[in-house]
Amino acid sequence: xxxxxxxxxxxxxxxxxxxxxxxxxxxxxxxxxxxxxxxxxxxxxxxxxxxxxxxxxxxxxxxxxxxxxxxxxxxxxxxxxxxxxxxxxxxxxxxxxxxxxxxxxxxxxxxxxxxxxxxxxxxxxxxxxxxxxxxxxxxxxxxxxxxxxxxxxxxxxxxxxxxxxxxxxxxxxxxxxxxxxxxxxxxxxxxxxxxxxxxxxxxxxxxxxxxxxxxxxxxxxxxxxxxxxxxxxxxxxxxxxxxxxxxxxxxxxxxxxxxxxxxxxxxxxxxxxxxxxxxxxxxxxxxxxxxxxxxxxxxxxxxxxxxxxxxxxxxxxxxxxxxxxxxxxxxxxxxxxxxxxxxxxxxxxxxxxxxxxxxxxxxxxxxxxxxxxxxx
Amino acid sequence: xxxxxxxxxxxxxxxxxxxxxxxxxxxxxxxxxxxxxxxxxxxxxxxxxxxxxxxxxxxxxxxx
Ligand code: SF4
Ligand code: SF4
Numbered sequence: 199x200x201x202x203x204x205x206x207x208x209x210x211x212x213x214x215x216x217x218x219x220x221x222x223x224x225x226x227x228x229x230x231x232x233x234x235x236x237x238x239x240x241x242x243x244x245x246x247x248x249x250x251x252x253x254x255x256x257x258x259x260x261x262x263x264x265x266x267x268x269x270x271x272x273x274x275x276x277x278x279x280x281x282x283x284x285x286x287x288x289x290x291x292x293x294x295x296x297x298x299x300x301x302x303x304x305x306x307x308x309x310x311x312x313x314x315x316x317x318x319x320x321x322x323x324x325x326x327x328x329x330x331x332x333x334x335x336x337x338x339x340x341x342x343x344x345x346x347x348x349x350x351x352x353x354x355x356x357x358x359x360x361x362x363x364x365x366x367x368x369x370x371x372x373x374x375x376x377x378x379x380x381x382x383x384x385x386x387x388x389x390x391x392x393x394x395x396x397x398x399x400x401x402x403x404x405x406x407x408x409x410x411x412x413x414x415x416x417x418x419x420x421x422x423x424x425x426x427x428x429x430x431x432x433x434x435x436x437x438x439x440x441x442x443x444x445x446x447x448x449x450x451x452x453x454x455x456x457x458x459x460x461x462x463x464x465x466x467x468x469x470x471x472x473x474x475x476x477x478x479x480x481x482x483x484x485x486x487x488x489x490x491x492x493x494x495x496x497x498x499x500x501x502x503x504x505x506x507x508x509x510x511x512x513x514x515x516x517x518x519x520x521x522x523x524x525x526x527x528x529x530x531x532x533x534x535x536x537x538x539x540x541x542x543x544x545x546x547x548x549x550x551x552x553x554x555x556x557x558x559x560x561x562x563x564x565x566x567x568x569x570x571x572x573x574x
Numbered sequence: 575x576x577x578x579x580x581x582x583x584x585x586x587x588x589x590x591x592x593x594x595x596x597x598x599x600x601x602x603x604x605x606x607x608x609x610x611x612x613x614x615x616x617x618x619x620x621x622x623x624x625x626x627x628x629x630x631x632x633x634x635x636x637x638x
Pocket of ligand 2: 579
């Protein structure tokens with residue numbers, strides 16, 4: 199079963215294509231156990247980037263007064279898969295949300311999307327068609343990169359402040375308004391519904407990944423492939439390359455550059471194919487400037503460190519000697535913020551220096567690289 | 575025992591690096607960078623004093 203249909207499915211269409219959740223099979227406390235066991239047997243892991251086993255998260259948030267938060271914010275500018283799901287298959291996500299709510303014993307659920315998001319009409323129409331056991335509320339979260347971080351969502355729903363809270367306490371212990379809270383990405387919820395609709399064993403054999411592909415490909419957009427595809431397969435599914443690709447950014451703005459197209463992906467929301475005619479250092483400098491501007495400005499190493507490395511990269515592109523400063527600064531950023539935002543920026547910068555090493559040398563030598571010289 | 579810094583609480587006063595230079599140094603922006611690994615036991619009393627002195631209550635001592 200593919201989770202992404204070719205056009206939007208209303209409730210009747212969704213049921214014709216995917217079937218109806220067999221609620222009687224999961225009735226009561228034993229039923230909850232069976233549901234979590236099915237998720238475990240299916241080997242489901244979170245699709246928001248963390249890749250944490252979903253069954254473990256469900257067990258941790260189990261209580262009679264918990265809240266389930268569906269994260270549909272998709273802060274990364276290179277990713278569109280959650281928007282595609284909420285637009286084309288809203289009922290699959292909502293089935294998953296109800297199943298998660300049942301598994302943890304939630305009395306309340308919240309579907310978070312960015313304020314003014316284009317998915318709102320689809321989601322609102324889908325909710326109006328359903329008669330769900332546990333009520334679903336839509337929350338419009340400020341349009342910011344770090345607002346989709348788990349603790350930031352919890353903080354926003356509790357206090358209206360969409361900045362991350364830090365690593366402790368975990369939302370499963372004390373989340374929204376102090377209640378145990380399960381935060382799952384909307385793709386994870388759609389996958390959870392598939393586990394139940396297909397059965398865990400069939401799901402294991404048929405499971406797929408959604409990846410957003412942009413850059414030098416013929417049909418940029420969201421593709422669905424059998425789980426764990428290679429980069430070659432992902433680029434082919436997006437219509438193939440429009441011109442030679444020199445490197446691929448794997449994992450969105452906080453991701454890693456690679457030139458190895460045989461690399462297998464798992465739980466990667468987005469890839470960007472850099473054409474041979476573009477400068478990877480220049481692209482990275484732009485992304486770093488964006489990430490620096492998106493810091494929630496709460497933690498010193500993030501607030502001061504990200505603008506510094508963004509400036510270092512801009513200088514490197516202009517031909518300045520900032521590589522030595524970067525070598526000293528990058529290792530200092532990792533693990534020193536309350537969220538993983540600085541870690542992602544440092545990872546991106548370090549992988550750019552590795553992958554585009556030859557370009558670093560030419561930029562330093564004359565402030566121009568093969569792209570500016572027109573050699574590429 | 576393990577020393578930690580709450581990154582949101584820390585205001586970069588740098589007092590901790592004065593009080594506990596064996597374990598804490600400051601980065602170029604004045605925020606503390608802690609040495610890796612567990613705290614040497616002979617520094618436990620000093621570390622407790624430094625944690626108590628942090629004006630932002632961001633420096634914490636935990637049982638590792
Ligand atoms: S690390 Fe950056 S984005 Fe994350 S909480 Fe701290 S200041 Fe905000
Ligand atoms: S004394 Fe406290 S606030 Fe000052 S730098 Fe150290 S941890 Fe941060």
